[in-house]
Amino acid sequence: MQHAPFVAWLMQTGGVAHTSDARRAGYGTREIADAVLRGHALRIRRSWIAVRGADAATLTAVDVGGRLTCVSALAPLGMWVPPAAAADGRVHVSVAPNASRFAQAGLRAHWGAGPAPVAPRAVREHPLNVLAHVSECLELVDALAVWESAVNKGIVAPAVLRRVKWRSVRGRQLAEATSVLSDSGLETHACHALRALGLAVRQQVWIAGQPVDLLVGERLVVQLDGGHHLEKKQRRRDITHDSRLRLMGYTVFRFDYHQVLFDWAHVESVITTAVAQGLHA
Missing domain, CATH: 3.40.960.10 (VSR Endonuclease)
Structure with a gap:
């Protein structure tokens, strides 16, 4: 059962990790291969590994070299998910502007970078980047409801939203509107x-x-x-x-x-x- 500690570590990281991170955590090639062989983990692309039963949307994002964002990242963060957006079924993925093209069937690609820097091998976007993508993707009413839920859940404070250097007019509009609703009504x-x-x-x-x-x-x-x-x-x-x-x-x-x-x-x-x-x- 030499794979058991590795699988436990993998679950603690969120179920998905780059093999170089696994090696830095002290798990060798043999332990990783053993977990895959026994069906407790699976490989995604060349250098990514996931625990069996990991979040399907996250696996889809990693498979195309991106990160989970926008509507697809709301529920994991505890934010409200607009019913119409949830029913759409597409996985929302952020990808670098210079990323190679890929088949987008079943995906909604967000090519623009958000205001917050993210670790190169992060599998989910920073909450502020998620809000930025929401601002550009959803109708204003739904986007505002999502931003309000982020404030109500304590994920981000209105004062923080006001100080962020939003890169779009919509982002700035929503930051101001969220502050208005929170501060004075x-x-x-x-x-x-x-x-x-x-x-x-x-x-x-x-x-x-x-x-x-x-x-x-x-x-x-x-x-x-x-x-x-x-x-x-x-x-x-x-x-x-x-x-x-x-x-x-x-x-x-x-x-x-x-x-x-x-x-x-x-x-x-x-x-x-x-x-x-x-x-x-």
Whole structure:
């Protein structure tokens, strides 16, 4: 059973390792070969070894000379995985820009490097690089939800996200949006932006039995939908409350968090136009 210590070491490394790392850990060619011969390990490419039953997606990444990243790296890191992205089934792999081409059937290749350096033989990307690839791969709403989950799970702090030198506009947008949601919340962010225009804005004013998010002047209600508003029961309550407000003579506008964080120009235009029409008085 001379292979047993080697297999235990291999499992501790995450199930996949380069043979040179195994030799540095004190395991010789004979021990590695014995583990393979007995079916406890298998070879991937020429110099990689994996424990039997290792994560299939990681093996796929190693097999093409890349690292697991983006959607495929979320669950191992404890981040939220968007259902549509999970259902896609492709393995997301980061590869060096100068890497040789390979068959990409069943793969989603990410050729760009992330902001964080990674060890040459790492099999999974750094969490910050995973977030960078997510920012470029998913719709903004799903990407923001993933970034929020990284903060909520304690994987990365909002202050860290703000200081990272993101290489894309989307990365910078998501870092700012995640910080807003973590630090002050969607409602406070919108309130500050509207007050900066000189508007009289109050938060959480009770009207028709429920609080409204923002009341501009006396008659203009602005409701802001976060993720929980996507639930059917909550959505029905929102529609019922909006109907009551309109019957009481209020003008009601409802915006989702994608609009507030990524399309503020539209939100501002709607509200300022309503004020110009006197709908707030």
